[in-house]
Each structure stands twice: as structure tokens, then as C-alpha cells.
Amino acid sequence: MAGTESFVFYLVDEFAHLSFSCAVEPLRIANLVSGKPLYEWSFASENGETALSNNGTVVRVHGGFDQPVKADRLFLLAGSNMRNHMTKRLLSALRRERSHGTPVGALCSAAYILAYAGMLDGMRAAIHWAYHDLFVEEFPNVELVPNVFVADEKIITSSGGTATADLMLHLMGETHGADLANEVADQMVYNTVREASATQKVSVQARHGMRNPHLTQAVQIMSESIEDPVPTAEVARQVGISTRQLERLFGQYLERSPSKYYLEMRLQRARNLLLQSEKSVTEIAVATGFRSTTHFARVYRGLFGVSPGGQRARLT
Template identity: 65%
Template sequence: MAETQHFVFALVEDFTHMALSCAVDPLRIANLIARRPLYRWSFASENGETARASNDSVTMVHHDFSSLPECDRLFVLSGIHMKEKDTTRLVSALRRERAVGTPIGALCSGAYILASAGFLEGMQAAIHWEFHDSFMETFPEVNLVRNVFVADEKHVTASGGTATADLMLHLIERDHGYDLSVAVADQMVYNAVRNATAAQRVSLQSRNGMRNTHLAKAIQVMHDNLETPISPAVIARDLGISTRQLERLFGKYLNSSPKKYFMEMRLERARHLLLQSEASITEVAMACGFESPGHFSRVYRATFGVTPMLQRDRMN
């Protein structure tokens, strides 16, 4: 690994400024804490001069898409209206960089651009929840997941916003160790860092309610019964639909099953309680509907890679 890694961010017009800030600042803080330049970064755009974000802020850039510099990682960052953009020059540049072995990733809606260029076939990918439905219909060959980011594929992807910070902290840990990533998170006052398996969580109404009433109601029922989980069959019966219909809804809109989604909700709540409360492991297990601390610990470790006790110790 080079002494200083160079990250290039290819900015598509109307890119999400929050995602860019969440990508760059962890790298800056890592340099500050390490007292040496672990990372440097530069920006590229279509015209090679500026890139306008969706909040109308303008970023000065260093390169245009046709003359990208040699780098250690190249990230495509786009935001709203990315389907309407002419990305021909960018895609050509991405193919050239792929040919020479440059690691390429995508932030926010950038996975859409990578998928349209055929980069993500057969891979897992993350994208902002707002684009999930159209993405699944357009790119059935891509295994879209609801995770905040995917880091174990050839092309890493993050769903945007603060998920970009989660990805960068993960890369910092991978490159320079856990202690540095925690120190960076502390400087960011970011005390609930998510790992890749964490699911995107947004309001039920904005994500599902406008699309399918039964699905939104089913998720609300799950949310209301985290301490005393009920089966998908009972949920379906209470909604007046069949269990098979419920399974189809979760598969179509969330690329999941009711049972798996419910378990993810319970585990995510457990994780928040571990990190943000003084409740004991047993109390957390009971609050999230697990029959025993032992069962809770096994399921938690299988999902997050650490035991509940180690999860809490890491944050102390």
C-alpha cells in the first residue's frame, strides 16, 4: 500500500454535497490524528473546472473525466436526476480505469451509473433507498441490498448521506486499524458507527407507505411488537392478506422476507440500545424479543461479527 493513498471523486452534476463531505472529512481527520498524510484527495467533473451540487453549492475540481490521474481509489458520486445526465465521458473514463486495475466505487446514486455500465453484474450493491424500486427493475442482474454500504465486492458502494462516512471509517479501519477509525469517529462526534450489514432506516411513509399500504402496515406492526415478536402468518391474517402475499410484498419492495426483515429490525434496535443506553445484555435481549441472552448473543454475533458484550466494550 502506498504511504499516502490518493482518492479521486468523480462528481456528477447535482451530486449530493452531504455525501461528499462525509467522504472527505474522515480522510482529513485521519491525517490530522495520525500527524501524517495517510490520504489525499482530488475531484473531477465533466468540464474539469467545477461541479454543482444539488444544494447549489459549487465545488472547484482538479481534473476532467477524460484526464483522470493515477489513484488508489476512484469513487463516482451522483445525486438526484442522475438518470437524465449524459455520463458517456465518465463511463469511458471508468472503463479505462478498470482496465488498468484502479479500484472503482460509487456513493449515493452512483451505483446506478456503475450498473448501467455493466460493472455490477452478479455483485451485491447499495444505493440510496429512494432508487431501490427502479434499480431492481432496471438491473435484475445486480443483487441490490438494503445495507448502508457494501465493501466486500470488487466495486464498493455506499447508499449516500452519512452512510458514506460509515464506509470511509470502514476503509480507514481496514487500512490503518480499529483504533484510528474509532478516534476519527470520536472527532466527528459520531458514536453510532454502522457496519456494512446495517440496513437503511427511513420513515415508513416515505419509503413504503406511498407504494403499498399493506407493506407499510406490516412494518408498523413489526415495529410495535419488537419486544414480543409475532409470526408473519399472524401479521398477514391481521392485515387480511395471505402469508404468501406478504412474502411477495417484502420480496418485491425490500428484497427480503418478513422473517428476515423483522429480525433485522430487532437486531438494529438491540445495537442502538447497546451503544446508547446502560441497559444490561439481558435487558437488551428481552427488550428486543429474544428468549434468552445466549440466543441473543449467538444471533447478534452471526449478524454483526461481534458479541453484544464486545460491541459495547468497543465503544467504551
């Protein structure tokens, strides 16, 4: 029987509180249902006293990032505006622990911080879907996947939210067996435990209650061709149906034309990049398939009611 396994959580200010609860509560419940101290955990933050979550909750911590970690696992947890909290102290601590052989993991948006530190190069990684566009643009040496978590790399990553519970239950099952993991899930009234390969976002099929493979393939082609948009006729040709058939499918299931759906997909990515990156409006226009910034600004305002520059100004 394995002894007590210790976890340290580095809490970055504005960390995702949902991910925090989904990380710690399974450990507490495992101790409760087993009647044994299977897990122990502690928290660290920038100031060594408290950490602020994204819902305003303040958590008292046990120390700062300067203190060496003496634990079996270190998880970095971030959330909103993680780019604003990548301090030299935090990056130095992460590199120190990595060099000392401490198993490091990232929850929610924290994979961005590890990638920035160069710790995920050549690996598969998961991050919350809201940061996918930014991540792909900035870290081409990391293989970003849409999975809820990645547990078979040297660095474990989770997309956050309830996916954190999926990860914890997975690790628990590996160490203590499926029976304990299932019992903990039952105590959480959590009956939809997902494997690592599950995807984060609701699929087009599930979201719209349909199972049309032609529409699914068409949406996939579009999503993979944001920078160089594919004409509707070419999408239809690749799918193997006529343009008229494709237009009929989009109208039936998505209530818009293929071209309008494609445009909204590109503009949504542009919005993500405006809010999450420091790229110029021109760079973002090019990255989302617009050759004219004037046209880009016009259609952006048409969808979101604000210009690209105005969208970014709202953050200040």
C-alpha cells in the same frame, strides 16, 4: 506503515453534498489526528472546472473525466437526477479506469451509473433506498441489498448520506487499525458507526416502537409481493395467525387495515417508478399489481392528490 493513500472523486452534477462531506472529512480528520499525510484527494467533473451539488454549492475541481486517474481509489459520487448526467465522457472514463485496474467505487445513487455501464453484473450492491424500486426493475443481474454499504465486492458501493462516513471509517480501520477509525469517529462526534450489514431504513419495529414478530413478517410478505399482491387472508395464513388477529395488529401499531397499508406500499413504489423511470403508466400499474389502469389512476389520485400522468408532468 502504509504510505499516503490517494483518492479521486468523480463528481456528477447534482451530486449529494452530504455524501461528499461524509467522504472527504474523515480523510482530512485522519490526517489531522494522526499528524501524518495518510490520505490525499482530488476531484474531477464533466467540465473539468467545477461541479454542482444538489444544494447549490459549487465545488472547484482539479480536472476532467478525460484525464487518466493516478490514484489508489476512484469513487463516483452522484445524487439527484443521476440519469440526466450519464454522459458518454463519464461512461468512457469509468470503463477506461476499470480496464486499467483502478479500484472503483460508487456513493449514493452512483451505483445506478455503474450498473448501467455493466460494471456491477453478478455483484452485490448498495444504493440509496429511494432508488431501489428503479434499480431492481432495470438491473436484474445485480443483487441489490438494503445494506448501508458493500465493501467485500470488487466494486465498493455505499447507499450515501452518513453511510458514506461508515464506509470511510471501515476502510480506514482496515488500513490503519480500529484505534484511528474510532478516534476519527470521536472527532466527528459520530458514535453510531454502522457495520456494512446494517440496513438503511428505520425498521417497522423501530419506527413504531414495537417488537411484534407477526406484524414484521406480514409487512415483509407484502413488500416481497408487490407485483402479485397476496390477499390479507393468505398473509395471515403464512404468518400463522387469523385474519382478525392480523387486522388487530395493523390497527394497533400502524393505525390502518392490512389492505390499506398494502395499497399504500404499492402506490409508493408506483410513485418512485413514475418519478425515476421512463416506464409507461400502464407498465408501472402492472409492476405494482394493478390489472386496470383506470383503477390504478383512481387510487393513485386518492392518495397523492394527482393522477399518475400529472405526477410525471410535474417533473417537466
